[in-house]
Amino acid sequence: MDKMKNENPEIASPVRTRAIMETYGLNFKKSLGQNFLTDINILHKIVAAGDVSENDDVIEVGPGIGALTEQIAKAAHQVLALEIDEQLIPVLAETLGQYDNVTVVLQDILKADLKELIRNNFDGKHPIKVVANLPYYITSPIIMHLLDTKIAFSAIVVMMQKEVANRLSAQPGTKDYGALTTRVQYQMECKTAFIVPRTVFIPQPNVDSAIVVLTPLQEKHLEPYSEEQFFSLVKGCFAHRRKSLWNNLQGIYGKNPEVREKIQQVLTDLKISPQIRAERLSVDEFISLANKLSEAKIIEK
Numbered sequence: 553m554d555k556m557k558n559e560n561p562e563i564a565s566p567v568r569t570r571a572i573m574e575t576y577g578l579n580f581k582k583s584l585g586q587n588f589l590t591d592i593n594i595l596h597k598i599v600a601a602g603d604v605s606e607n608d609d610v611i612e613v614g615p616g617i618g619a620l621t622e623q624i625a626k627a628a629h630q631v632l633a634l635e636i637d638e639q640l641i642p643v644l645a646e647t648l649g650q651y652d653n654v655t656v657v658l659q660d661i662l663k664a665d666l667k668e669l670i671r672n673n674f675d676g677k678h679p680i681k682v683v684a685n686l687p688y689y690i691t692s693p694i695i696m697h698l699l700d701t702k703i704a705f706s707a708i709v710v711m712m713q714k715e716v717a718n719r720l721s722a723q724p725g726t727k728d729y730g731a732l733t734t735r736v737q738y739q740m741e742c743k744t745a746f747i748v749p750r751t752v753f754i755p756q757p758n759v760d761s762a763i764v765v766l767t768p769l770q771e772k773h774l775e776p777y778s779e780e781q782f783f784s785l786v787k788g789c790f791a792h793r794r795k796s797l798w799n800n801l802q803g804i805y806g807k808n809p810e811v812r813e814k815i816q817q818v819l820t821d822l823k824i825s826p827q828i829r830a831e832r833l834s835v836d837e838f839i840s841l842a843n844k845l846s847e848a849k850i851i852e853k
């Protein structure tokens with residue numbers, strides 16, 4: 553039975569969002585980050601920010617009741633939407649029933665084998681993009697999960713809390729630049745496209761949001777000998793943000809005089825002052841530092 557026949561065909565509006573939830577007897581689940589977008593103009597802007605066209609296959613994380621999915625479906629070739637909340641599956645079957653290019657799967661994104669899902673749902677002939685209004689409580693883990701797959705996404709267009717967006721797109725030497733920035737910018741170019749006010753969501757969150765667009769690197773970075781060691785060096789160097797690089801390095805590698813001397817030599821060779829803070833180092837400088845520390849056998853190759 554079509555419970556929502558004769559309604560506004562666009563899912564996104566405050567009235568329709570409430571009506572859909574009421575019809576199905578559902579509450580917005582705070583624990584799953586369910587803040588649904590209700591502004592059609594913002595949805596159009598998200599799809600435009602991703603330059604989504606009929607040439608693209610798109611993965612959406614967390615379709616909710618399908619407001620963003622609908623706009624992606626109108627623009628893209630195929631859409632695969634992963635939703636963790638099983639109560640939303642019958643809702644999506646109805647709200648998106650008219651779009652034959654959409655597949656919804658009940659799936660926790662953090663446990664998803666994306667390569668397998670892509671093989672089973674896409675034809676392999678179209679570039680793949682990720683477009684999503686992310687659940688705030690797991691924004692960073694989701695981005696890490698996407699990057700860890702090493703799938704060559706042609707764009708990742710994601711909405712997140714404005715403060716996290718600032719960290720992702722920060723430049724070296726700024727207060728927002730940190731381990732997360734370095735980790736993400738190591739793999740992708742990162743730009744904040746636009747800010748989204750909290751007023752366009754139901755229920756309204758306590759923070760404003762921003763759309764971040766990640767695209768493949770224009771220029772490749774240096775290659776770390778070991779990604780794991782590079783990431784853990786970065787993490788260690790930002791462990792105490794207000795301390796100098798030198799102090800943080802001692803925190804990681806200890807105060808053994810021989811080791812200290814070797815680290816000092818590595819920093820001199822790289823023309824990096826030990827007194828600066830880690831936030832001044834570019835991604836390539838961190839990679840050089842990790843590689844030199846490895847050559848000096850401070851970290852294992």
Ligand SMILES: C[S@@+](CC[C@H](N)C(=O)[O-])C[C@H]1O[C@@H](n2cnc3c(N)ncnc32)[C@H](O)[C@@H]1O
Pocket residue numbers: 584585586587588589590613614615616617618619620621634635636637659660661662684685686687688690
């Ligand atoms: C911020 S809402 C976005 C809903 C919809 N896309 C919109 O823009 O209105 C986040 C969605 O992600 C879903 N979600 C939360 N955790 C998830 C996970 N681990 N895997 C997949 N979906 C998840 C929530 O149930 C919710 O539908």
